[in-house]
Each structure stands twice: as structure tokens, then as C-alpha cells.
Amino acid sequence: MPYLGEITSLLAAMCWTVSSTAFAVASRAASPLAANQFRLYASLPLLLALAFALLGGPWPVGATGGQLAAAAASGLCGLVLGDIGYFYALAKIGPRLCSVIMVSWPACVVLIEAAQGRAPAASVLAGIAVTMAGVVLVLLRGRDDARWDPRVTPRQRTLGVFGAVLGSIGQAAGFVFAGPAMAADGDVAAITPLHCTVVRMATAVVVMQGVAFAQGQGFAMRAVLARPTALRSAIVGAAFGPIGGVWLSMFARQQAERSGHVGLSAARMATTPRFMVPVAWKLYGAPIGWLGALGTLLAVGGVTWCLLVR
Numbered sequence: 078m079p080y081l082g083e084i085t086s087l088l089a090a091m092c093w094t095v096s097s098t099a100f101a102v103a104s105r106a107a108s109p110l111a112a113n114q115f116r117l118y119a120s121l122p123l124l125l126a127l128a129f130a131l132l133g134g135p136w137p138v139g140a141t142g143g144q145l146a147a148a149a150a151s152g153l154c155g156l157v158l159g160d161i162g163y164f165y166a167l168a169k170i171g172p173r174l175c176s177v178i179m180v181s182w183p184a185c186v187v188l189i190e191a192a193q194g195r196a197p198a199a200s201v202l203a204g205i206a207v208t209m210a211g212v213v214l215v216l217l218r219g220r221d222d223a224r225w226d227p228r229v230t231p232r233q234r235t236l237g238v239f240g241a242v243l244g245s246i247g248q249a250a251g252f253v254f255a256g257p258a259m260a261a262d263g264d265v266a267a268i269t270p271l272h273c274t275v276v277r278m279a280t281a282v283v284v285m286q287g288v289a290f291a292q293g294q295g296f297a298m299r300a301v302l303a304r305p306t307a308l309r310s311a312i313v314g315a316a317f318g319p320i321g322g323v324w325l326s327m328f329a330r331q332q333a334e335r336s337g338h339v340g341l342s343a344a345r346m347a348t349t350p351r352f353m354v355p356v357a358w359k360l361y362g363a364p365i366g367w368l369g370a371l372g373t374l375l376a377v378g379g380v381t382w383c384l385l386v387r
Contacts, residue, residue, distance in 0.1 A: 081332055089325035094352040096318030097172040098360060099310040104168035105226060106307035107300035113164045114289055115298040115311045117156075117282045120319035124275050127320075137272040141262040145276060148268070151254035152277030156319075157284045159247015162240035169237030171225030173357035176350045177215045178241035180376045184208050185249030204382040211375025214368055224361050251277070252330060259331045270327035277327075278319060350377060 103112040125135040137144070166175040184205045187197050197205075216238065229237070258276070261267045268276075289295050301307045350373045357363035 085325045085329040085332065089322050089329055090349045091352055092317045092322035092325060093349050094176070094356060096314045096316075096322055097167060097176055097349065097353070098356055099314035100164065100318065101167040101172040101175070101225075103301060103307045103310040103314060104164055106304050106310070108297065109161075109164035109168045110289060110292070110294055111297040111300040112168075112307065112311055112314070113160055114285060115301040116315050116319055117278065117285055118298065119312065119315040121275075121278045121282050123315075123320055124271070124278055124324075128271050128275050132269060132271060136275065137268040139265065140268045140272070140276075141265050143262050144258050144260075144265070144268055147254050147256075147258035148273050148276035149280040151251040151258055151273070152280035153251075153284060154247050154254060155251020156277055156281035156323075157247075157288075159244045159251060160281075161288075162243030162247065164240075166237045166240035166244060169226070169229050169233045170241065171357065171361065171363070173350070173353050173363050174215065174225075175237070175241045175244075176353045177373055177376055178212055178238065179245050179248065180350055181208055181212060181242075182245040182248040182252070184379070185246050186252055189249055189253050200382075204379045206379070207382065208376050208379030211372045211377070211379055214372030214375065217368070224363055252326075255327060255330050259327070267331070270331050271324060273327050274319075274324050277323070 100112055100116065103115070129135045140148075163175070163179070166178070187201055187205065191197050255273060255277075258273050259267050259270060286295070289297055301311050354363075354370070354373065
């Protein structure tokens, strides 16, 4: 099907717009850890059922150790380390500001690839600089987080920004590791995007549960179950995030690997802030000022530019 990778990339961005908003509401109503834990436990059984129905089995039994290790590493980076910061940022600074900071993750993909020996050109570095300038402009404008949650302190806002940065780095690393996970390994065929998503999610469930027990909050998701607003939002977030968005992103990643345009796929998935602007305005009255609009456009445009000229 023509443009299948492009379509799935944009659909993934739309799914993440919905899931970011829903999980932000759930995290604010309960807690970031509770919403994150609920998301994993709600998503994994549904993904296993989907894999069984569509692929004939819930687990990629024929996968090599290398493929499974890459998929597990992808889940550890993207769905554990990245999402710990991401969920904290959603709760403290709101979905719009968080999504703008997270738009830098394709630039992080470029930097990770540079660390692997594929140094970027000067034009790519210029695109990254434009992206960072756009993010800074949005951070300097009126405080969206104050409208999102007036109780947020300056220290919590700073930690929320760092959380979004951690989320961006984790997302990028997870995206990079997903490539070898879905590539053929010798005579063994590539595993499917859905099976890759299952392995990533299973890894995240095990590790996140260990983190929760270490923090003395092994059953944190009860806070979500006890609050109707948090429960409704978390269900919507799970449907559009781990199930819809992550699956679509893995499919787009596989299509990009085949076409040789991994960076362009990442750039299309980084367009979430464009969809988030009207959502945030409608949800909690986030103002759409010229400085914020310019910063958002620079952030998205910089990512697109640095990946177009690679």
C-alpha cells in the first residue's frame, strides 16, 4: 500500500495526542506512578489477545535471543526509563508543554546514531539548534503549567521539564533499539511490530513492578481504580497509547527500516504538538500566543529539517 509508513506515522502522532491528554488527567487525579502502572497492566493482556488473534500466538516463539534482547532493551528505554519521566512531566507541566519538549526525541535519535559512528552533517546540527530554540521559546512564554495545575511549585515545574527531557531521550533510545528487534537475524525472519510491542510491554511490566515495590508502592494503581475520573482517563490513554500509538509506531519503524527513511518516520511522529495545541486550549484554556505558536512551529520544523537533510 503506497504511503503506508507515512500514514501510520501520522496516526501514531494522533494517538499520542489523545493518550498524552488522557494520561495527564489520570496522573493529576491519582499519581504518575499509579497511572503508569495501570497503563501497563491494562495494555499487556489486550496486546497478548490481539497477537493471538491476528498472528496465531501471543509471543514470538521463533525469535532469536538477539531479537528478543533488542526488543527488551527498547521497552526498557522507551516504556520504563522514558515513561517514568514522561508521566511525571504530564502530571506537573501538562500535556501541551510536555509534548513540545518531547518533540526533540527525533533529534535525540540523530545524536544517538552519531554516538554509534554516524556523525551528523552541519545542516543537521543546525536543525537540532532550531528545535532547541523552539522548545526554549515555549518554556519562556506564559506558564501553561499554572493553568494545568495551579498547585505546581517552581521546583516541581523544573523537575517536570527534566522529566520530559528524560522521556524524549528514552523514546529515542527505544526507537533505535526497535530497529534490530524487527530485523531478520540470519536465517530467522524479522518479528512483527505487534510481537515486538508485546515483548516491549512485557519487559516494562516486570521492570516497572520492581520499581513500584522498591518504592513501597507495589499496588499504586489502586489510586486509579478508586477515582472515576482517573479510571476513565487511564482507560482511554491505554487504548490510544500503548495499544494504538506504540503498535502503530513500531509498524511505522519497520516500514521506515525497509525504505531507509528512519529519520523521516521519526519526524512525522513528532508532530504531536500540532495536534495538541487546540486540544490543550479546549481542555484547560492553554493560551495560543504568538510566542508559543512560533516556538512550537520552530520545534517541529527544526526536527523535520534536520531529518530531511541527513
